Amino acid sequence: MEKVRDYLDPQTLARLQGLQLRARLIVEGYTSGVHRSPFHGFSVEFAEHREYAPGDDLRYLDWKVFGRTDKYYLKQFEEETNLVCHLLLDTSESMRYKSEAAPLSKLEYAQCAAAALAYLILHQQDSVGLVTFDREIRSLVRASSNPSHLKQLLYVMEQAAAERKTATGPIFHDLAERLKKRGIVIVLSDLFDDVDSMMTGLKHFRHRRHEVVLMHVLDPAEVDFPFEQVTLFRGLEQLPDVLVEPRGLRRAYLAEFGRYLRKLKAGCRMHGIDYVPMRTDQSLEVVLSSYLASRG
Amino acid sequence: MPPFNLYPLLAFGLVNLPMLGWLAAAAAPILIHLWSRRKYREMSWAAMEYLLAAVQRQTRRLLFEQWILLAIRTLLVVLIVLAVAEPYLERTGMAFTPGSHTHRVLVIDGSYSMAYMPTDKSRFDRAKELARQIVEESPEGDAFTLVLMSSPPRVIVGTPALEPSEIVQEIDGLRLPHTTADLPATVALVLPLVRSVQRENPRLARHEVCFLTDLQRLTWAPQLSEAAMSEFLRQSGELAQAAALQVIDLGQPGAENLAVTGLRTLDPLVAVGRGVSLEADLKNFGRQARSRQPVELLVDGRRIEQKQLDVPADGESSVDFSYRFEAPGDHAIEVRAPGDALEVDNRRFLVVPVRESLRALCIDGRPSGTPFRGAADYLAVALAPQGADADRALVHPEVATESALLERSLSGYDCVFLCNVAQFTAGEARVLDTYLKSGGSLVFFLGDQVLADRYNHELGGGAGQGGAAGPNLLPARLGSVADRPQFRLDPLDYRHPIVQAFRGRGQAGLLTTPVLKHFKLDLPKDSPAKIVLAMANGDPLIVEQPVHRGRVVLVATSADASWTAMPLWPSFVPLVQEIVAWCAGGQLQQQNIMVGEPLDAAITAQSGIFTARSGPPLGRNRVCAVNVDTAESDLSQVDLDELRNDVWPGVPFTHHTSWQDAGGPSVGGPARGGAYLPVDILYLVLGLLFLETLLGWRFGYHG
Numbered sequence: 001m002e003k004v005r006d007y008l009d010p011q012t013l014a015r016l017q018g019l020q021l022r023a024r025l026i027v028e029g030y031t032s033g034v035h036r037s038p039f040h041g042f043s044v045e046f047a048e049h050r051e052y053a054p055g056d057d058l059r060y061l062d063w064k065v066f067g068r069t070d071k072y073y074l075k076q077f078e079e080e081t082n083l084v085c086h087l088l089l090d091t092s093e094s095m096r097y098k099s100e101a102a103p104l105s106k107l108e109y110a111q112c113a114a115a116a117l118a119y120l121i122l123h124q125q126d127s128v129g130l131v132t133f134d135r136e137i138r139s140l141v142r143a144s145s146n147p148s149h150l151k152q153l154l155y156v157m158e159q160a161a162a163e164r165k166t167a168t169g170p171i172f173h174d175l176a177e178r179l180k181k182r183g184i185v186i187v188l189s190d191l192f193d194d195v196d197s198m199m200t201g202l203k204h205f206r207h208r209r210h211e212v213v214l215m216h217v218l219d220p221a222e223v224d225f226p227f228e229q230v231t232l233f234r235g236l237e238q239l240p241d242v243l244v245e246p247r248g249l250r251r252a253y254l255a256e257f258g259r260y261l262r263k264l265k266a267g268c269r270m271h272g273i274d275y276v277p278m279r280t281d282q283s284l285e286v287v288l289s290s291y292l293a294s295r296g
Numbered sequence: 297m298p299p300f301n302l303y304p305l306l307a308f309g310l311v312n313l314p315m316l317g318w319l320a321a322a323a324a325p326i327l328i329h330l331w332s333r334r335k336y337r338e339m340s341w342a343a344m345e346y347l348l349a350a351v352q353r354q355t356r357r358l359l360f361e362q363w364i365l366l367a368i369r370t371l372l373v374v375l376i377v378l379a380v381a382e383p384y385l386e387r388t389g390m391a392f393t394p395g396s397h398t399h400r401v402l403v404i405d406g407s408y409s410m411a412y413m414p415t416d417k418s419r420f421d422r423a424k425e426l427a428r429q430i431v432e433e434s435p436e437g438d439a440f441t442l443v444l445m446s447s448p449p450r451v452i453v454g455t456p457a458l459e460p461s462e463i464v465q466e467i468d469g470l471r472l473p474h475t476t477a478d479l480p481a482t483v484a485l486v487l488p489l490v491r492s493v494q495r496e497n498p499r500l501a502r503h504e505v506c507f508l509t510d511l512q513r514l515t516w517a518p519q520l521s522e523a524a525m526s527e528f529l530r531q532s533g534e535l536a537q538a539a540a541l542q543v544i545d546l547g548q549p550g551a552e553n554l555a556v557t558g559l560r561t562l563d564p565l566v567a568v569g570r571g572v573s574l575e576a577d578l579k580n581f582g583r584q585a586r587s588r589q590p591v592e593l594l595v596d597g598r599r600i601e602q603k604q605l606d607v608p609a610d611g612e613s614s615v616d617f618s619y620r621f622e623a624p625g626d627h628a629i630e631v632r633a634p635g636d637a638l639e640v641d642n643r644r645f646l647v648v649p650v651r652e653s654l655r656a657l658c659i660d661g662r663p664s665g666t667p668f669r670g671a672a673d674y675l676a677v678a679l680a681p682q683g684a685d686a687d688r689a690l691v692h693p694e695v696a697t698e699s700a701l702l703e704r705s706l707s708g709y710d711c712v713f714l715c716n717v718a719q720f721t722a723g724e725a726r727v728l729d730t731y732l733k734s735g736g737s738l739v740f741f742l743g744d745q746v747l748a749d750r751y752n753h754e755l756g757g758g759a760g761q762g763g764a765a766g767p768n769l770l771p772a773r774l775g776s777v778a779d780r781p782q783f784r785l786d787p788l789d790y791r792h793p794i795v796q797a798f799r800g801r802g803q804a805g806l807l808t809t810p811v812l813k814h815f816k817l818d819l820p821k822d823s824p825a826k827i828v829l830a831m832a833n834g835d836p837l838i839v840e841q842p843v844h845r846g847r848v849v850l851v852a853t854s855a856d857a858s859w860t861a862m863p864l865w866p867s868f869v870p871l872v873q874e875i876v877a878w879c880a881g882g883q884l885q886q887q888n889i890m891v892g893e894p895l896d897a898a899i900t901a902q903s904g905i906f907t908a909r910s911g912p913p914l915g916r917n918r919v920c921a922v923n924v925d926t927a928e929s930d931l932s933q934v935d936l937d938e939l940r941n942d943v944w945p946g947v948p949f950t951h952h953t954s955w956q957d958a959g960g961p962s963v964g965g966p967a968r969g970g971a972y973l974p975v976d977i978l979y980l981v982l983g984l985l986f987l988e989t990l991l992g993w994r995f996g997y998h999g
Contacts, residue, residue, distance in 0.1 A: 097342035106342070192342060222343045230336040235344035242344070242351055243336060248358050248995055252350035260346055 049073045083126035084143045084181050086210075087114045089157065090189030090217075092134040092166035093236045097190075099221030102280040106217045109280040110188040111157045113215060116288060117186060118153050122146075127183075128153070131175060132160045135167035143183070165237040168193045172201025176208050186213045190222075191264060192237070199267040206271050213274040216264070220281045225253050315381035322377070325369035329362075361995040368988045372981060379977040382499075384437065397437040399456055399493050399500040401486055401539065402427045402463075404470065405509035405546075406446030407477035408640045409928050412510070412551060419546045420472045423508040426544060427467045430506065431460045436975075439500055441489060442466055445509070446475045446901070449482040456493055456500060473901035474640055476928045477515040480528040487535045494538065503539035510547030514927055516934045516943055532947045541949035547933045552582030554589065554607060555641035555929035558614075559631050561648055564793060564874075564881035567690055568624050568652045574617040576631040576644060580607040581930045593617045594630040605633075621650040626919035628905040641929040645905050645921035646888055654710040654880055656693045661717035661745050663697050668856075670695070671716035671743055674863030675855045678872035679713075691876055698724075706731040711879045715855040716743030719750035722766060728755070729767035732846035737879030738769065740848070741855035742815050748774035771825035771841030771850050775816035782811045784832035792828040793881075794838070794849075794874045798867065806867035811837065813859040814852040840878075847882040849875055888921045 052061065052072030065073045089110055098105035104112070114130065121128040122145065129143030130153045139156050141149075168189065179185070185205050191198060191214070205212045221227075227246035234241045268275040276291050278284075310316065341347060351358075384397075404427060410420040417425075431440055439456030440463045443449060452470065457463040490503050509515065520528060535541065558577035566572045574593070580586055586607040593601045600619065607613045621627055629646040636642065656679050658672035668674060672695050679693040696704070698717055701724045706712060712731065720728070728738060757768030785807050790799040798806045806829075817836045819825050825841035828849070840849045853860040862868050900906065900922045908918040934943060936951050 094342035097340060190342060192345060219342070230332050232336050232338045233341035233344060233347055234338060235348075236340055236342050237344075239344040239348065242348060243333075244347070244351060245358070245362070248361060249347075249350055249354060252354040252358075253347055256346040256350045256353070257343065 083121065083124075084183030085117070085121050085126065085128045086143065086175075086179055086183060086185045087117060087128060087130045087153075088172075088175065088185060088187045088189070089114050089130065089132045089160065090134070090166060090168075090187070090191075091132045091138060091160040092189075092192075093163055094166065094190055094192045095217070096163075097219055097222070097236065098280070099219045101221060101226075102219050104280050106190050106219055106280055107160070109278065109284070110215070110217045111160075112284055113217070113278065113288065114157060114186075114188055115150075115154055116284065118150055122150050129179075130156055132156065133168075133171045133175075134164040135171070137171060137174065140178075143181070166193045167197075169197030169201045172198070173204050176201070176204035176210075179205075179208070179210070182209045183211070184213060185210045186215060188215045188217060190217050195260065195263050195267060199271065202267075202273055203271050206273070211274075212271075213276060214268055215276045215278055217278045217280065220279050222257070223279060225250050225257075310381045310383050312381045315377060318377040318380065319374060322370050322373040324373060325366055329366055361991070365988065365991060365995070368984055368991070372984050372988070375977050375981045375984070379974040379981065382437075383973040383977070384435070397439065397500050398434070398502045398504055399439045399441070399490070399497065399539075400430065400434065401441050401443060401490060401503070401505040402430065402467070403443045403445050403482060403486060403505060403507045403509075404467075405477055405507070405512075405515065406444040406449075406470075406473050406475065407510075407512060407515055407928055408472065408474045408924055409510055409512045409514075409638065409931055410546075411472055411474075411640050412548075412553070412638045412931060414548050414551070414637055418472075419510050420470075422546050424467050424470060426508055426546070427506075428464050431463050431467070434460075439493075439497065441493065442470075443482065443486055443489070444470060444473075445477045445479065445482040445507070445515075446473045447478040447481070449478055449485050451485060451489060454489060456497055474903040474924045475901060476925050477509075477512075479515050479518055480520065480524065480531070483528060483531045483535055487531050487538070490535065490538045505535065505539045505541050507541070507543045508546060509543065510931075511543070511545050511933045511939070512547065512928070512930075513932045513934050514930060516939065529945070529947070532944055536944075536947045536949060541944075541947070543939070543949055543951045545933075545951065545953050547931075549933060550583070551638075551931040552584060552636060553638045553641070553929055553931050554578060554580050554582070554586055554633055554636050555638075555926045556591075556631050556633050556644035557612070557641075557926040557929070559629065559644040559646045559923075561646070563877075565654075565690075565877035566621060566648050566650045568621055568650055571618050571620045572648070574619060574629065574631075574646070575614055576617070577612060577614050578605060578607050578633055579612045579926065579929070580609055581932075583609050585609045585611075589633055589635070591615050592632040592634075593619070594632065595619060596628050597630075621648070624650050624652040626650075628919060628921065630905070638929070638931070640903065641924055641926055643903070645903065645923055647905065647919050647921040651690075651710075651880065653689065654691045654876060655708060656691055656711045656713060656876060657700065657704070657706065657709045658693055658695045658713040658715060659698055659700060659717055660695055660715055661698060661743065662715075662856075663695075671741070671745075671854065671856050672713060673856065674868065675713055675715060675741070675872065678863070678869045679876065681869050691873075701727055706736060707734055709736065711737045711739060711876055713739045713741065713855070715741040716745050718745040719747045720754045722754060725754045725766050725769070728769055729844075732769065732844040732848065735845040735882070737847040737882060738843075738849070739875055739879065740770070740850045742774070742850075742852060742859075743854035743856065744813075744858060746774070746815070748776070748815060769843055769848055771823070771839045771843075771848055772817035772819045772836065775818050777813055778816050778835065779813045780833075782814075782831040782833060782835075783808065785809055785811070785837060786830040786832060786834075788827060788830055792826060792840075794828045794840070794871070794878045797870060797874055804867045804870060805865050806871065809865045809867060810861045811853050811859070812861075813854075817850065817852050842882065845882075847879050849879065888923070890923055890925055 049062065049065070050073065052074055056074055060074045062073045065071065091107060095107035095110065096105055098108075118128045118130070125145050127143040127145040128149070130139070130141040132138045138160065141153055141156050166189075168191070175185075187202075202212055202214070225246065227250075230243065230245050232241055232243045265275055267273075274291075276287070278287050404420075404423045410423065411418050413419075427442075434440075437458070439458050440453065441451070441456055442453040442463060443451050453463060453466050457466075486505055490505070493500060494503065518528075555578070556576055557579045558575070560575055562573040562575055576591065578589065578591065588604040589607050591603050591605050592599055601617055603615050603617070605613050605615050617631075619629075627648050627650055629648055631644045633642050658675050658679070660670045660672040662671045664670040664673075676693045676695050679691045680689050682689055706727065712728075732738065751770065751774045754766050755769045756773055757766060787795050787798060787807060790796050795806070798804055811831060814831070814835065814837065817839055819827070819836065819839065823841070825839050827836045828838035828840055830836050835852070837852050838849060840847060842848075853862065855863060857863050862871075903922050903924045906920050906922055908920060939949075939951065
């Protein structure tokens with residue numbers, strides 16, 4: 001048992017080969033710690049028998065129960081409890097960044113998170129799909145609840161190469177149109193894009209009655225800016241290079257970054273979007289479990 | 297270096313100009329900055345949008361901060377280099393040369409005339425005040441040494457003191473000795489002092505010697521031999537070349553003074569129960585006669601008698617006292633003539649050893665069982681004419697053979713007579729030498745047994761055993777025996793105290809004493825020996841000389857009747873008594889000394905009655921009177937013309953009556969004299985370091 005807990009550390013996972021094993025270990029660790037299915041919180045509607053009340057639709061009365069007990073109970077539909085979750089994985093160039101202090105790049109961390117979530121969802125017989133994108137959709141795997149579907153998801157994730165620029169706004173609009181069935185949309189990205197455009201896209205998901213969870217994957221260096229030495233920062237995603245004295249600029253950078261985060265969080269609050277910050281030096285199991293537990 | 301004028305009133309200079317070469321180090325912060333800009337690391341960065349926004353927003357501020365920090369760091373290096381170069385800021389037109397610090401030798405007159413108190417402060421107090429003022433008002437970086445011009449002069453602070461508090465502490469601790477002042481010795485002392493400071497402290501490029509003195513004539517117009525005067529002028533000239541001489545006059549012209557210049561007993565030997573006459577001399581050094589001047593006699597601290605005396609202007613008077621001592625031992629006598637502004641010389645002290653009796657040992661070199669046939673028989677009678685056992689006999693003689701010299705302890709005797717002793721061994725010579733060192737006296741009577749060569753050899757400083765020089769006890773060398781009778785003696789004008797009593801008493805027969813044989817006595821050239829009595833042909837008959845702490849009397853003829861009729865003559869008894877009294881009086885003289893003379897092992901610098909305690913193992917107290925040299929009591933001054941023409945002809949110096957007059961930095965304190973800046977600059981460096989840290993922290997470059 002202790003050994004399994006050790007594997008849950010992201011640094012330990014980084015040393016392991018193959019994403020499938022990583023995801024499995026994480027989910028096992030989680031379930032063994034909580035002793036109940038974590039995905040209760042993910043259910044959009046809960047299935048149960050409920051006593052009839054005037055005004056209820058008589059089509060949903062369970063006549064078998066009425067025959068046995070002579071009481072009116074409403075019948076729960078199996079197919080409506082089946083959750084559909086869409087994992088939107090950002091594979092833009094900025095996700096490739098990994099600082100010295102971080103064990104994984106943002107993309108690797110996001111892949112681990114996506115794999116763990118997919119494992120969890122499939123484990124509870126719900127459906128999960130995957131979209132990888134940068135400035136356009138790179139791959140789209142339809143949602144399925146088949147346990148073997150996990151392999152395909154992991155394969156697609158492994159093939160993702162972070163090389164291009166991000167453009168989240170148009171992508172989210174496009175996807176909102178494509179994903180017809182209402183479900184949970186989980187975005188795993190560093191969200192280094194125009195916040196207004198991004199929010200417009202996410203609002204589209206909400207408009208389509210999707211529940212949106214924004215998992216914001218950041219490197220600790222991006223949050224703390226701990227650099228001391230004069231550094232030539234080479235811009236990813238076709239941004240220019242800049243030579244700066246980090247100690248003098250730290251305060252200004254943190255102010256800019258804080259402004260961006262505040263704007264992002266305010267947008268999420270406004271549109272009822274769950275905002276889950278993730279630092280790549282944090283234990284993934286802790287982040288996921290605390291978030292899932294907070295959903296009840 | 298030449299001063300760089302900042303503005304008309306101030307001159308800026310550097311002591312260590314070559315240090316400015318290190319200013320090149322000021323480029324270090326700039327070079328480090330440029331180097332750090334060239335040596336950078338590279339990394340890919342995802343959140344570039346926010347970094348670019350921060351750079352765009354903060355570029356001007358960052359540049360400003362970097363320039364500020366760079367400027368502070370460069371300034372730090374510049375200031376440190378500047379501090380090492382020892383800058384100073386001085387007023388132009390000051391008495392001292394800009395570009396250097398000054399070494400001031402403060403020479404304070406330590407003669408007791410400086411104790412003169414014209415107001416509530418003595419001249420010495422005023423000199424100390426002025427010295428303090430000079431130190432406190434001199435610019436920072438000036439150094440001081442301190443010399444007390446006494447006799448002999450003393451260097452109080454010989455290493456230049458930079459810290460004013462240290463030298464002020466030494467000045468405050470100065471105590472005026474009751475000595476005279478020796479100007480030539482002081483110049484001879486200060487000259488090497490200035491030279492050594494010149495040699496060892498090149499930073500002190502200018503030197504000043506400030507004499508704080510009352511310009512008393514005795515000090516400043518010393519009576520010197522031609523050679524000594526020439527040497528004094530040479531050294532003064534060299535000193536004036538090495539340093540600027542400043543004489544600050546603290547004296548008051550026409551100062552009046554009265555001094556007790558002498559005090560003595562008129563009797564060489566003072567005995568219990570016998571009256572003694574005391575005579576005190578008073579001298580008026582002023583222009584106004586003193587009438588009814590009170591004079592007090594104190595014995596052992598008790599006031600005994602007061603008399604009044606008229607002392608003419610610039611004249612002397614004497615006053616007599618008589619006193620009878622009732623107890624043996626050392627008694628302190630003091631005569632006071634109070635009432636003027638110089639208290640030191642208004643008192644005179646005298647210690648009188650009062651004896652109950654004297655013990656004399658007569659060594660008989662030719663003892664005989666027959667009365668008056670031995671060499672010392674007449675002498676013993678002459679020493680105690682009333683009989684040795686008489687109650688009131690002052691002298692108790694004991695006659696012994698030569699062996700007593702080694703067998704007995706001589707310390708119990710006041711005087712030892714050696715009559716016709718043939719010769720002395722080296723051991724006996726050492727015993728006699730030790731006896732003289734302890735204050736005893738020897739009287740040699742010669743005779744037919746005396747071996748002149750042995751005397752000269754063992755007692756006359758000839759080579760002793762093993763080649764080492766023996767003691768030199770004899771006041772004269774013994775020559776051949778002169779057997780030509782002499783019937784007339786020459787008292788040499790009765791100058792010597794031993795024969796003074798015979799003056800006017802021809803019937804005593806001293807001058808007609810027949811001397812049939814005598815040894816010719818040869819007095820070495822420059823010998824301190826004195827001839828007491830001579831024969832008509834000029835041959836000395838009695839000579840004396842102080843040896844160690846005792847006295848030695850050498851009589852060229854015998855103490856018995858074989859060589860002379862002297863023992864049979866009526867003058868013999870008083871002559872012997874005078875010899876004994878004079879020998880015993882030596883002890884009195886030992887106990888009355890002048891200031892500056894050695895008192896046992898110590899040198900006294902104050903006048904008064906002192907008790908010298910010696911031992912253990914043998915505890916012994918010796919009371920001594922220490923008196924001042926009243927030559928110093930003459931307060932007349934040398935004037936400026938005499939100083940310029942007679943004392944220091946051709947020696948450049950400046951004469952002032954105050955420190956302000958001397959152009960000293962007295963008005964406005966150190967600011968007037970400028971400032972020694974390194975310490976201030978280092979404080980600035982400290983402040984900038986703090987500012988740099990604070991700004992670095994504020995700008996995000998530290999912590």
